[in-house]
Amino acid sequence: MLSRTLLCLAVASASTPLLADTVWLKNGDKLSGKITVFDGGKLLIQTEYAGAVPIDWKQVKTLESDQQLLVKQDAYTGEKAKSLHAAEDGKVTLANGDGPKTVELASIQQMLKPKPVVEDLVWKGNVDMALDYQRAEKDTDDYDVGFKTTARHGRWRHTAEGEYNREFQDDVVTTDNWRAEYSLDRFLTEKWFWQGRAVYKRDKVEELARQRTIGTGPGYQFWDNELGAFSLGSLLNNTDYEYSNGRKENFYSLAMKWDYNRYLVGKKVEFFTNGEVGKPLSGVADYALDAEVGLRYKVTDWASLNLKAERDIISGSDEADLSKTRYTAGFGVAW
Template identity: 85%
Template sequence: MFPRTLLCLAVFSASTPLLADTVWLKNGDKLSGTITVFDGGKLLIQTKYAGAVAIDWKEVKTLDSDQHLLVKQDAYAGEVSKSLTAADDGKVTLANGEAPKTVELASIQQILKPKPIVTDLVWKGNVDLALDYQRAEKDTDDYDVAFKTSARHGRWRHTGEGEYNREVQDAETTTNNWRAEYSLDRFLTDQWFWQGRINYKRDHIEELARQRVVGTGPGYQFWDDELGAFSLGSLLNRTDYEYRDGSKDNFYSVAMKWDYNRYLIGKKVEFFTNGEVGKPLSGVADYALDAELGLRYKVTDWASLNLKAERDIISGTNDADLNKTRYTAGFGVAW
């Protein structure tokens, strides 16, 4: 009896089609797959035949899904729907037990898979690793590890990043430094936000041994969608310098931060740049620049190759200027 039951279940499973989400477009086309996210005017659906496909939300006629999805009709609040059911053109029905609700597609700002605790959490990031071993007249070992991650829920966005650099030539360490930064953004509108951040840098080789920066100020998010993001921020900073001989400087400065990335060639290639340029309000230094520029090429959905150029300048300090350019090539992971 038990084997017969198993056989019936197997036959039923084989004869039952796998459930899939469906999106109907205004031009008459239909796509089947798994809805991943809708944000920034783009609906991302994962298909077996074309991978991840980004669809302009204005071209969607209606859609259907058996997933539990968080549907947000404004930037900060939403409801978890047990399923989505196709409705009239330009509409979709949110199925929640005995009280289904049909809404206009134009009123929906975001669709996410709900998280267990913070249902509207969006988390993304990357880790890049570069290694260079050169055996020639001068033996060189070069290591570079960098990470950046951000998590957003409601009006809040948390961003953490860090990097470690080490270079050894003929058993002598010529570069050995690391940095870490945490920033917290509170969105006042869909674009305007207020940021607070703390940054720490430690260098075991250069005369400028330690840098501590605490700052706050307004910022503007121009866009943040499936094809990239761009934001600018202005900060009032309190900066502390500590030199290798034990002397110290501290001062206030104004700074401009930027963070830009753009996906190209069907999201296979990512161009990115981020950094900060600052001007002290006193005569401790002329200016400071910390910038990064690079490309990532996605080998798989999670693995990538990367090329980066980094520039770090501090000009006009009382004890020691800094002017360093670094080029790296390596691999990484992203999520």
């Protein structure tokens, strides 16, 4: 009798569906899955039948979730809800033990999974690698590794990025350079921020051997959500050039910096471009451009293939031509 009871309990538990988040839309449709994030007017829900589905927040009637979520009704503070319960049209109930609270959906600006220690920390990034082996009249080996990571908490955002490139032709080093950059943003409002950043470039082959840049200035974040981000920044830079012949230059410049990425085809494809164009305040050069554009295709949730084109120009320099273009294809990881 006992064994029969245990068998019935096991069958019942196995047949009970796992709890899932549910979203009811104003047109009468209902979606079930797992809520990933809400930001920038888009609710992203992960489903078994259609992958990640973005939903226009204005089309949501109500929703429920069995997971713990940080619900923010302004840009900087939030309330941790143990679960969400469906309510009347245009509202949702935040379940917090003995004190449930019903709020308007229109008042919610962001929902994300709370992190331990730092609840509203959002950390994302990617590492891209490209390898090129060519065996012909001249044997060529090309290695390229780049990374970019961003962490945001409250009014602060940290961004670190770097790249290393090395190329051999018939065992002779023809390219050997690396670059590192760190920037710190302080958001003054929901969109406006002030940035400070430092850049160092080292090239062991080209005539411009070292570049050091420190800059600061205001910027504007047009959007930053699960489907992409776009920001512009203006900078006053102080730059040091050191050439392979020992000559050095120091100058100030005004620059415009951009950073854009957008996910397409259900977050399978990412288009991105970033870079900086600057005008020296002295006669060192006419202008400088450092830009990148590319595509990433997600093979899995963490692995991707990538295509990139990079353009680096220093126009009007007293030295030899300091312009170059590179194209790479490779693979990478993202989080």
